[in-house]
Amino acid sequence: MSVLVYVEQAEGKFKKSVFEAVSYAKAIADQQSTNLVAISIGDVAESELKELGKYGPSKVLNVSVDQLKTFVNQAYASVIAAAAGQENADIVVLSNSFSGKGLAPRIAVKLKAGLADGAVELPSTDGKFSVKKTAFSGKAFAITELTSANKVIALNPNAFGVKENNTEAAIETFSADVKQSDLGTVIKDIVRATDKASLPDAELVVSAGRGLKGPENWGMIEELAGLLGAATACSKPVSDADWRPHSEHVGQTGISISPNLYIAIGISGAIQHLAGVSSSKVIVVINKDPEAPFFKVADYGIVGDAFEVVPKLIEALKAHKG
Amino acid sequence: MKILVCISNVPDTTTKITFTNDNTEFNTAGVQYIVNPYDEIALSRAIELTEGGKGTVTVINVGEAANDPTIRKALAIGADDAVRVNAAPRDAYFVAKQIAEYAKDRDFNIILTGRESIDYNGNQVAAMVGEFLDIPSISIIKKLDIDGDNATVEREIEGGKEVVTVTGKFVASCAEGVAEPKIPNMRGIMSARTKPLAVVDPVSIEEVTKVTKYETPAPRGTVKLIPADQTESLIGLLHSEAKVI
Numbered sequence: 333m334s335v336l337v338y339v340e341q342a343e344g345k346f347k348k349s350v351f352e353a354v355s356y357a358k359a360i361a362d363q364q365s366t367n368l369v370a371i372s373i374g375d376v377a378e379s380e381l382k383e384l385g386k387y388g389p390s391k392v393l394n395v396s397v398d399q400l401k402t403f404v405n406q407a408y409a410s411v412i413a414a415a416a417g418q419e420n421a422d423i424v425v426l427s428n429s430f431s432g433k434g435l436a437p438r439i440a441v442k443l444k445a446g447l448a449d450g451a452v453e454l455p456s457t458d459g460k461f462s463v464k465k466t467a468f469s470g471k472a473f474a475i476t477e478l479t480s481a482n483k484v485i486a487l488n489p490n491a492f493g494v495k496e497n498n499t500e501a502a503i504e505t506f507s508a509d510v511k512q513s514d515l516g517t518v519i520k521d522i523v524r525a526t527d528k529a530s531l532p533d534a535e536l537v538v539s540a541g542r543g544l545k546g547p548e549n550w551g552m553i554e555e556l557a558g559l560l561g562a563a564t565a566c567s568k569p570v571s572d573a574d575w576r577p578h579s580e581h582v583g584q585t586g587i588s589i590s591p592n593l594y595i596a597i598g599i600s601g602a603i604q605h606l607a608g609v610s611s612s613k614v615i616v617v618i619n620k621d622p623e624a625p626f627f628k629v630a631d632y633g634i635v636g637d638a639f640e641v642v643p644k645l646i647e648a649l650k651a652h653k654g
Numbered sequence: 655m656k657i658l659v660c661i662s663n664v665p666d667t668t669t670k671i672t673f674t675n676d677n678t679e680f681n682t683a684g685v686q687y688i689v690n691p692y693d694e695i696a697l698s699r700a701i702e703l704t705e706g707g708k709g710t711v712t713v714i715n716v717g718e719a720a721n722d723p724t725i726r727k728a729l730a731i732g733a734d735d736a737v738r739v740n741a742a743p744r745d746a747y748f749v750a751k752q753i754a755e756y757a758k759d760r761d762f763n764i765i766l767t768g769r770e771s772i773d774y775n776g777n778q779v780a781a782m783v784g785e786f787l788d789i790p791s792i793s794i795i796k797k798l799d800i801d802g803d804n805a806t807v808e809r810e811i812e813g814g815k816e817v818v819t820v821t822g823k824f825v826a827s828c829a830e831g832v833a834e835p836k837i838p839n840m841r842g843i844m845s846a847r848t849k850p851l852a853v854v855d856p857v858s859i860e861e862v863t864k865v866t867k868y869e870t871p872a873p874r875g876t877v878k879l880i881p882a883d884q885t886e887s888l889i890g891l892l893h894s895e896a897k898v899i
Contacts, residue, residue, distance in 0.1 A: 342812065403816070405781070406790050430811050434793035437781035440747065446862035447747070449776055462866060469772050471671040473869040480862040516790035516824065520806070521817040530813030536899065560899060571830070578796065578830040579810060584667050584772055585691045586830070593898040604667045610871055614896045616888065617877070627877050632891060636882030648886035652893065 335361040336421035338412050339372045339384060339392075340431055346380060348494060349427045349533045351387055355495040356487050357425035358388030359454055364423070369393060371415045371506065373400050373408055378503060385501035387494070393419075393506035399515060400508070402522075403431055407514035409438035415506055416443060416482075428486035429532070436486045446478035449486040452590075452611075469584040469607040489533035490590045531580065534563035537591045537612070539582060541567035541605075543598020543619065543638055547575035552642045553597065559649045565589070567599045583608035598638045601626025618642070655709030655800070657700040658762040659733065660753055660779060662690040662743075662771040663717055663724040673868045680773075680868070689727050691835070692768025692828060699798055699833035700766055701732040709763075710734045714756060716749045718742055722851065730838035730846035741856035746774070750782030751859045758787060762823070764805070769794045769829040780827035790824045796831035 337357035339350045354370060361368040370389040372381060374396070381392050393415055400407060412435065416424050424439055426432040428450055440447035448463035452473065455463045460477050463485055467474040531537065538557040544550065550564075557564045564580060571581035582589050584604040594612035599605060601617070601624055609615070610629060617630035620637045627633045634641050665671070666686040674681045689697070700711045713733040715725050718740065725736045739752040757765060765784075770777040777793060784791025796815065797808035807826060809816045838846070880888050892899045 347812075405792065406784070409781075409785070430794055430809070433777045434781050434791065437746070437750070437776075437778040438785040438791065440778070440862075441750070441782050441785035444860065444862070446745075447776075447778060448863070449778060460866070464869070467774055467868070468665075468671045469775055471870070472673070473871070474774070474865045475867040475869065477864045477866050478862065479864055480860070513788070516822065517792060517818050517820045519816050519818055522811070522814065523817075524811075524814035532812055579815075581830065588775070593892065593896070603670070614892070614898050615874075616892070627879075629874055630877040631874060631896065632888060633877045633879045634882055634885060634888065635879065636885070641882060641885050644885040645888065648889045651886075652889045 333364065333366050334419050334421045335364065335366060335368050335423045335425065336412070336416050336419055337368060337370050337389065337425040338435065339370050340427055340429060341372060341374050341376050344374070344376050344380065346383065347533065349429060349489045351494045352489065352492050353425055353427045353487050354384060354387040354389060355497070356454070356492040358497050359495070360423060360425065361388070363454070363457055369419045369421065370501070371395065371412060373411060375401055381503050382501065385499050386496050388497035388499055389501050390499060392501045392503045394503055395506050395508050397508060397510065399510050402519045404515055404517055405434045406438065406516060407510055409435050409442065410511065410514050411508040413439050413442040414508060422482050424484045426486050428488050432486050436484050440484045443482040443484065444480060445482035445484045446480040447484045447486070448476050448478060451485050451487050452491040455485070466588065466611070470588045470610050471607045488590060490535065490592065529561060529563040531563040531565055532587060532589060534589070534591050536560050536562035536593045537565050537589060538562045538595045538597070539565035539567070539599060540570070540597040541599030542569050550576070552646065556642060556646055556649070559646065559653070567605050596626055597642060599626060600624045601629065655704060655764070656762045657704060657709060657711050658757055658765045659693065659697045659700050659711060659713045660765065660767040661693040661697065661713050661715050661725070661728050662768070662773070663687050663715060663721040664690045664771050664773045667691065667772065671870070677868050678866065687724055689724055690768050690771045692770060694731065694835040695830065695832050696766035696768050696828040697728055697731055697733060698836040699828060701836060702833055703800055712737065714739070714753055716741060716743045716752045725851060726846045727838065729849045729851070730842040731836050732842060735850040735852070737852045737854060739856050740853050744861065745863045746776045746778035746782060747862050748859055750779045750786060752856050753779065754783050754786030755857045756854065757783070764823070765825040767825070767827045769827045777827055780825045784825040790820050792818055792820065792824065792826045794829050795826050796829055798826065798828070798832050
């Protein structure tokens, strides 16, 4: 038996969420007293693959074939399942990223495996194999037992730290048979906003709501986020009014995030919004209404006008950074 | 064009989530149920794509008879007919198998779901249906356009988007941006009562997951309020006390 972790690359590089998934998978392999194998698909330099050795896999399978240079959900799932077969892996771990969310269910069906997505902790293995995962959009957790022989786990970003576990990972080419019928989707274009941190796996997030009064006032939010290296987010009314793109909407019907720091500016904290952000480690709320429900779940709060408080924060941050 | 839209019956977004029976069951007392908001987006786009005699929209739900009002709501929004697979939805694997079983001989061109249900947040059903049917699946799309047998979608990725094309049958899970949710009008509500709602029996499939317990997030300590005229001290606190910057 072994544990297989899929290491998702973006433009030939691995992100922090990948190292989290490898660290997490290594901890599971240790629990199971077995070894960890990683699989990478796409064009990744050998030096970047070697980098994975820091986090514990004994072997890295490298799939570098022309048809799979860019993401094809169906074919990638087939290759990962085939690798699980070759490596006799009964547990497959992925990041719960946008691509991971598309892959994990297909792999689970191929392996007749139970799938725990949005995992936030290591499995408990006291006779049953159970994984704690987010449910009800952050309002609760569900302890989910995977009762099947094979298991698939998709780990939430920022839920499990990166842990170094130096090994000398052997890099092997994995020759995958790619079926033509698995290549039904074709990527025509990739648009990346490269100047900004990506919201789902951002460690720091600056978010603003209707209290900002209009899209023209987002300059100071962008500036604060820029100084912190944070991603920007918004509440539902703001994206509904097209002040900001839907991809920035966090909350129950937007995306759920769990950054180390979430700064909410001019957001009252309706239950639907809180659902998407309540697993943030530290929450700062800036609102001129002292009765705003958000203060009840905040760690730090400032009762004040965003148009006065945010510029002061920007100045203080500039001074702090020297 | 025939489109199948998969809908979940979920607690209203304002529901305070609690559990009973030693935290092993969701407390349904007083809970209002709705069509999962993302599924409404998928349904609304399906209706737009088939309007004016260009096709039909069938909604499918896996659940017991108590779900019928939610299914009627989907019919009121504008689906042509509905089917309910008469079984408690055990998990996504079970639900996806039922949907795939229903769809396999019925020649749907497109199968749509919401990006996730707001109760179990899986985003599993779309890709699992795709796998059971051995057709492409695209998860978390923000735009869906159809031109004959070809579809162009925009898929969300970290910090951007991918434009993806697919030819022939496919499954996709829809997020905000695909369509504005449609509100049922009076005519829709009236006609929903008489639209066909078929009930079919489930097929059996092995159990792969089981929720054994629920937990609610640990309450936070009380908020530390910083006077507005000492705003700058927040930076120091975040740096040296919270250690997050």
